[in-house]
Amino acid sequence: MSYPFKVEQLLGPLDGHILIGDPQSEFDSFCIDSRFVRSGGLFIPLLGQQRDGHHFVLDAFQKGATAALVRRGHHLVPDILKVLQESATYVSFSHLQHATLMEVRHTLVALQKVASWFRRQFASTKVLAISGSVGKTQTKEMTLAMLSSKHRVVATDKNFNNEIGVPLTLAKLSPEVEIAVVEMAMRGHGEISLLSRIAQPNVALITNVLGSHIGRLGSNIEVAKAKAEIVDGMKPGDVLWLNARDRCLPVVLSQLEKKQALRRGLELAFFDTSAARDVSSRLPSLTLPGDSGDRIQAPSVDTSPSLWVKDVELKGLSGSRFMLCRPGECVPSQLKIAGCGPVANFTCATALCLQCGMSLEECADLGPHLEPVPQRLVPYELRPGVVLLDDSYNSSPASSQEALELIAQLPPETRRILVLGDMLELGKYETVFHRQIANQVFALPPSLVIAVGPRMAALQEVPAKNGWEVVWFPGVSDRLGLAAVAPPPDGDRGSHPARSRQEIVDDTTTERIVERVQMELLASKSKETVVLVKGSRALHLERVVRGVLALNGLEEKIL
Template structure:
């Protein structure tokens, strides 16, 4: 963004001071990550008042700042815009700037896999277009507007991740972004405590069509009956489905894991063989959207294939890491819900990358009233896998530990409620170059600390 401060004040219909000849090139709500030329946006909360950092923001190169009208002590010598509400002003700025941009917007949501899907779409398009994607967890009512305000005028494509924990949130983000393409990667169980059921989750994710352009398209998981039902309620909606289903517009017909990643074949809108340098059938499925959108934007099959070979995902998404002993960690510890847990365990069951298999699992959070049942049900998957060891971490994993003991799983099973050390020591003692070790748990469990403990020993 490169706009006169007076223009931003006009977007907000707000008054200001010292605005003449001030150019703003971005926006920030945190002085620690502020860039030169940013508009600083202070928030006033119960614990911290961002106005006390305004001078610091200017010292770090901020071009201007917002200032709440009812906040006393506005510095008379600084370029400021006076607003009633910082959050609403940020969102209003993003809406106005979005309306001036000519790039294609792609909105991505889903219970699991939205970050990987965003990364794969970006990887395929980046060699051929100027692409900007959501960084980190900037996928909410603050992060998405901030991402829009960082887009340069000549951006070709913006790939925006959209997260949520309750109804109405995806609708709001979609209305701000007004995507040309919308993606629903899948429907799982995350945020069940707020949304009540998988049906509720599907409806909340489907809100992504609320801001979809009139000629826009929805790309969705065709294996999910809940999404198929919702699509059926919108006969005028342009949709493209992907998955294993016979009726999918892009069908995954064959997949195998190799040392370099996952090889697979698709039929339908695109026909051919592809490879991604990532493990797991769920990641292959996430890549189908990238293939479809790249095809929609005119890339050839060979261009798509070549770009996928070099695809890179955000860390801790089925990320391979080799330890000093030669053991292969599959770090999928960014987050977990029953759907993604089953997908990761399916990979562990099917892979032949190493002959000795370990499952290191942490609590799945935010599952609501049925959380015990969801944790106990993992035993069914684990009992299908010949495992050298099952290492469980977190208070909820005690339910799975008891279930495994009850069903008589023959593997070595260790449970630790809040101490990583017993699990680290078990891996140090008994894993080696013949071992593959899956790490899977919710973000709050930080299971990567177990891998790091092994690496640093």
């Protein structure tokens, strides 16, 4: 491999045309934001609803980019060319004299093709792909932290896990990088397939299939089919890890058979984290009758786990301890991250680390050092005995149940204040799921629940036990259809749809919620009080978290 690469190497893959400059110009990275372009990089401008990256092509050259792509026929191209052609005349434009401009049909497609080509150049780099309904980001962060103890690793930033974020993850590849950890998300069929074909993972793992995006896809079965697309970019000898106890496992296996993935040499491995779920289950279960893989005829496959946990002890907000096992070997481990979900996610991360040559004991030893992911059940001690649990990043039926099960583990005398926002993207199932979550809430010892958003009216519709106080902030009452989508990459200039200016929960409502929580904290006579804040991304309940922390002098501690 010749590195850095030459621009002319992209002409074929992109069906590109050099408008000006030297095809022999070299580049060693690519990006979509001129503020973060590196010297010797390739700038790829994207078109968005608010901004058009073509406005920043010259800025990218000024920051050190050696080449840039432009969309064929774009109205700004003549102006960009004019400046580049006249650069030799002006000393102040000398930095533009060696700029190379390539025309392509569509810059977003070109970004994806560049990423795929880039990945192929680093064939010796092991790419690990992670998908699933719940736990993707924490599994990714754990895997990154654990592998970084022995290897040079890059990974998806935050949750940049879509058709733009995955290419940007691959832009981090270099000759020194040994492993890339890539998170993959989807909202419909075909999206994981595209991401897999871009990243071409050597090892992939599906954490679970638990109903996220069920509103768009219609059923858990369809979600499972979409998750199975993760094998579309894999080749013979690559390994796919699956959850041995997932109800939709037969659906995934059936899809693999249709894709002839096993016949093509894909290897399967299984993990089992059911011991963590079994010990935590204290609440009514979430059900969608008939919506699992129970009736799917799956191929005959040995699903005996190669990795599992046992003897799980959940210690409330203090974390957990458990035995981490594979055939012939069990080692003790523990986490300081609260809940049963982190135990499952740590098991998934261990599976990926084992594929990279780490030992089971090495993985287990790293467990106590792992930190929670921001806005995922992060505890903040407001004062002795008073804890705020920030789970404001997003919400789904499965993740809401996980948070409530953690609350159920608290001592009965603990004062509980629950701030629960709408769960989005549930489609025709939104009423039944919100009511099931309401039933779980009212199975807890009586306390205060603050319902936020129109769908959380379910907490007023479901009969509550005596002693419960329900306060409802409806927000915008019409169905805006705001999706619980990942925010665009920081600094992105025009590559994503603009966030709606009309919010489900406005600033005034947020302030009222913060004031009510603070009033309860000041009035509480309990020695122990826990506040849980959880809701879908579109509600931006992280503002509630910031508000409560600020009133208690702790805003600077937010992760």
